[in-house]
Amino acid sequence: MPEGQARTVFFISDGTGITAETLGHSLLTQFEGIRFRQVRIPFVSSLAQARDCLTQIQEAARRDGIRPIVITTLMDPNIGKLLQGADALFLDFFETFIVPLEDELGAKSSHTIGRSHGQASSQDYTNRIEAVNFTLAHDDGASDRNLDKAEVILVGVSRSGKTPTSLYLAMQFGIRAANYPLIPEDFERKKLPEVLYRHRDKLYGLTITPERLHQIRTERRPDSKYASLANCRFEVQEAQKLMEREGVRWMDSTTKSIEEIAATIMQEVKLDRHVF
Amino acid sequence: MPEGQARTVFFISDGTGITAETLGHSLLTQFEGIRFRQVRIPFVSSLAQARDCLTQIQEAARRDGIRPIVITTLMDPNIGKLLQGADALFLDFFETFIVPLEDELGAKSSHTIGRSHGQASSQDYTNRIEAVNFTLAHDDGASDRNLDKAEVILVGVSRSGKTPTSLYLAMQFGIRAANYPLIPEDFERKKLPEVLYRHRDKLYGLTITPERLHQIRTERRPDSKYASLANCRFEVQEAQKLMEREGVRWMDSTTKSIEEIAATIMQEVKLDRHVF
Numbered sequence: 001m002p003e004g005q006a007r008t009v010f011f012i013s014d015g016t017g018i019t020a021e022t023l024g025h026s027l028l029t030q031f032e033g034i035r036f037r038q039v040r041i042p043f044v045s046s047l048a049q050a051r052d053c054l055t056q057i058q059e060a061a062r063r064d065g066i067r068p069i070v071i072t073t074l075m076d077p078n079i080g081k082l083l084q085g086a087d088a089l090f091l092d093f094f095e096t097f098i099v100p101l102e103d104e105l106g107a108k109s110s111h112t113i114g115r116s117h118g119q120a121s122s123q124d125y126t127n128r129i130e131a132v133n134f135t136l137a138h139d140d141g142a143s144d145r146n147l148d149k150a151e152v153i154l155v156g157v158s159r160s161g162k163t164p165t166s167l168y169l170a171m172q173f174g175i176r177a178a179n180y181p182l183i184p185e186d187f188e189r190k191k192l193p194e195v196l197y198r199h200r201d202k203l204y205g206l207t208i209t210p211e212r213l214h215q216i217r218t219e220r221r222p223d224s225k226y227a228s229l230a231n232c233r234f235e236v237q238e239a240q241k242l243m244e245r246e247g248v249r250w251m252d253s254t255t256k257s258i259e260e261i262a263a264t265i266m267q268e269v270k271l272d273r274h275v276f
Numbered sequence: 277m278p279e280g281q282a283r284t285v286f287f288i289s290d291g292t293g294i295t296a297e298t299l300g301h302s303l304l305t306q307f308e309g310i311r312f313r314q315v316r317i318p319f320v321s322s323l324a325q326a327r328d329c330l331t332q333i334q335e336a337a338r339r340d341g342i343r344p345i346v347i348t349t350l351m352d353p354n355i356g357k358l359l360q361g362a363d364a365l366f367l368d369f370f371e372t373f374i375v376p377l378e379d380e381l382g383a384k385s386s387h388t389i390g391r392s393h394g395q396a397s398s399q400d401y402t403n404r405i406e407a408v409n410f411t412l413a414h415d416d417g418a419s420d421r422n423l424d425k426a427e428v429i430l431v432g433v434s435r436s437g438k439t440p441t442s443l444y445l446a447m448q449f450g451i452r453a454a455n456y457p458l459i460p461e462d463f464e465r466k467k468l469p470e471v472l473y474r475h476r477d478k479l480y481g482l483t484i485t486p487e488r489l490h491q492i493r494t495e496r497r498p499d500s501k502y503a504s505l506a507n508c509r510f511e512v513q514e515a516q517k518l519m520e521r522e523g524v525r526w527m528d529s530t531t532k533s534i535e536e537i538a539a540t541i542m543q544e545v546k547l548d549r550h551v552f
Contacts, residue, residue, distance in 0.1 A: 007381070016539035018448070019299050023349075025552040026295065027373055030385035042539045069380065073299075089380045097303055097367050104345065104365045105283070109306035125533055132440045164408045164447070171440070171447055171534075172294070257401055258447075263292035263318045276301040 006037040008060040008068040012053055012083065014075050017042040020093055024071040044074075050082045057086040124174070127274040131170035131177070138178035139163055144195045150178040152269050153199055155192070155243070156206035157182050157235045158226075159216045161253045161261065165206065168258045173266065174274030187238035192246055204265050205243040205250025210236045212254050282313040284336035284344040288329055288359065290351050293318040296369055300347040312345075320350075326358045333362040400450070403550040407446035407453070414454035415439055420471045426454040428545050429475055431468070431519070432482035433458050433511045434502075435492045437529045437537065441482065444534045449542065450550030463514035468522055480541050481519040481526025486512045488530050 009028065011021045017040060028036050039060075041053055060068045070088045074080045074095070084090055098109050137143055138150060140163065147153065152169070154162045154177060162179035169175040180193060196203060208216075210233040217227035225231055243250045249268055253261050265271070285304065287297045293316055304312050315336075320326055336344045346364040350356045350371070360366060374385050413419055414426060416439065423429065428445070430438045430453060438455035445451040456469060472479060484492075486509040493503035501507055519526045525544055529537050541547070 016533075016535045018535050018539060019295065019302065021549075022552065023295050023299060023369060026349075027370070027377060029552075030374065031377070031381055031383055032386055034381055034383060040543075042543060069377070073302075089376065091373050091376065093299060093369070093373075094303070096372060097369075098306065100365065100367065101303060101307070101345070105307055105310055107307055107310060110308055122531075128534060129437075129440050132443060136439070161405075163412070164405050167408060167443055168447055171444055255398075257292075258404060259292045259294050263294060266316075267318060273297075276298065276305075 005064060006035040007066065008037045008039060008064055010039050010041060010053070010057060010060075010068055010070045010088075012041045012044055012070060012072045012074070014043065014045050014079060015073065017073065020071055020073040023093060024091075044079060045076070047078065047082060050079045053083060054086050057083070057088050061087055124275045127174035128171060131174045131274070132167065134176040135166045135170040135178065138176075139166065141180040141193070147178060147195065147199055149176055150199070150202060151176045151271055152178070152204055152265060153196065153202050154179040154204055154206055154265075155182055155196070155248065156208075156250075157213070157239050159213060159220075160206045160208045160239075161258075162206055164258055165253070165261050165265070168262045169265065169271075172262065172273075172275070173271070175266075175271055182235075182239045182242065184235065184238075187235070187242065190242065190245070192242065192248075200246070200248075202269070203248045204269055205239070205248045206253045206261070207236060207240055207243075207250055208252065209254045281340060282311040283342065284313045284315060284340055286315045286317060286329070286333060286336070286344055286346045286364075288317045288320055288346060288348045288350070290319065290321050290355060291349065293349065296347055296349040299369060300367075320355060321352070323354065323358060326355045329359060330362050333359070333364050337363055400551045403450035404447065407450045407550070408443065410452040411442045411446040411454065414452075415442065417456040417469070423454060423471065423475055425452055426475065426478060427452045427547055428454070428480055428541060429472065429478050430455040430480055430482055430541075431458055431472070431524065432484075432526075433489070433515050435489060435496075436482045436484045436515075437534075438482055440534055441529070441537050441541070444538045445541065445547075448538065448549075448551070449547070451542075451547055458511075458515045458518065460511070463511070463518065466518065466521070468518065468524075476522070476524075478545070479524045480545055481515070481524045482529045482537070483512060483516055483519075483526055484528065485530045 011017050011024055013020050021040060044050055044053055057068055057070060067087045070090050072092045074092060080092060080095060102109055154166055156162050158181055166177040166179045169177040180196060186193060210229060213232040213236060214227060214229040221227050251264055287293050287300055289296050297316060317329055320329055333344055333346060343363045346366050348368045350368060356368060356371060378385055430442055432438050434457055442453040442455045445453040456472060462469060486505060489508040489512060490503060490505045497503050527540055
């Protein structure tokens with residue numbers, strides 16, 4: 001392989017390929033010196049489509065001068081067999097684990113016996129849509145109605161990451177996540193917004209460093225008092241004092257990914273996912 | 277194992293465990309007759325925490341009368357080694373593929389040489405937050421400003437799934453996805469909303485069966501004209517005619533999961549993910 005050239009990696013799935021790509025990407029990032037050209041091919045459900053993939057794999061091998069890596073999640077073993085005609089390193093995230101699971105459980109998988117379950121259940125879909133709608137209706141303290149139906153209520157100063165985190169919880173896990181801002185009036189009164197007291201056990205706080213908050217707010221409202229570093233310092237400090245005084249659990253979101261923030265909240269508030 | 281008893285499955289990760297759980301769950305759903313008790317343990321980052329997991333695994337084995345299944349994504353090999361002291365079926369989604377990849381690439385992974393990259397890059401975080409903010413600002417035709425910055429604009433009748441799909445595209449892939457409703461006035465004029473014409477190549481339509489739409493709308497506004505089956509039939513039919521006339525690509529979302537809808541749009545509009 002000529003120096004500096006990328007190695008081609010195919011993500012091939014008979015479903016969306018989202019899981020294959022997410023896990024595959026986290027494996028590839030472990031190899032820092034190597035450049036990868038990543039090609040995503042979802043919804044490969046016929047042998048004709050599989051043959052087209054085969055052609056693409058072989059073309060990549062010829063062009064790169066080295067065999068590609070093919071990462072797959074395939075329910076249909078016939079498509080897998082066909083693809084394996086190409087010269088490539090094959091890693092199948094599904095097949096690899098189905099066999100040891102069948103042995104351990106002493107049972108055949110639906111996959112093996114020829115049934116496919118690629119599609120999410122309609123209950124999953126409904127749970128997720130309802131959670132997203134709930135979260136949108138209860139974003140930024142927009143409504144106090146039905147707050148008793150929230151599974152968690154995120155609190156924090158403006159731009160501390162409440163909205164994206166709430167939406168991620170709703171979308172990924174089907175959690176009904178409301179969020180409520182902590183504003184200067186709350187710091188003056190040294191009290192949480194009144195409506196939150198009866199939902200205290202569901203509160204979870206997000207905080208952020210004043211420097212990062214200043215940066216984020218400046219992008220939205222440059223040169224405002226709202227965005228000034230002094231004001232960000234004041235608000236963050238007051239919010240943290242308030243949460244400590246009121247016994248609200250909280251975490252610093254500054255250096256965390258949304259997945260990490262969400263998984264931490266799930267663990268600490270003891271929430272169960274409603275969607276897979 | 278006494279009949280009807282569940283087999284315990286642990287998802288253990290030194291990160292969020294979200295990938296492990298998603299892939300693991302799709303493997304388990306292949307075994308229909310078997311009940312699983314699923315235990316999620318994320319953020320296992322110390323040997324003390326690993327020892328606590330070990331105890332939980334052994335307790336489950338004793339209680340169930342059969343060894344548990346332990347599904348892991350572990351960056352730290354020391355934690356993996358410690359866990360393997362328990363009597364369980366171990367499936368590590370990470371370790372299993374790192375070794376063949378190292379062989380193929382002729383390189384050691386950062387994992388092997390002792391560095392960890394569990395945390396998402398701050399660029400990923402920023403892309404995602406910006407996409408979510410963009411999508412919220414351009415939900416349901418809320419703003420025509422900056423529509424030229426949208427990567428895709430979903431169109432469809434009210435409650436055809438535009439909002440959750442846009443948010444999923446933004447959250448999961450960092451795509452700036454706007455959405456715009458098609459309303460009875462558009463059907464009368466037999467034209468798309470005027471502002472959309474200059475963004476025609478970015479339009480993608482969602483449609484839904486009238487029966488399902490009727491059901492969804494009835495939950496929100498029971499016994500309204502808006503929710504009536506006759507009106508749903510009319511709107512869906514007119515929206516489809518309008519999209520066909522204007523050459524807007526579209527799909528029926530009725531029996532699809534959000535992942536499937538989003539992955540289809542990514543493929544058809546040729547969008548690349550900005551977030552992993």
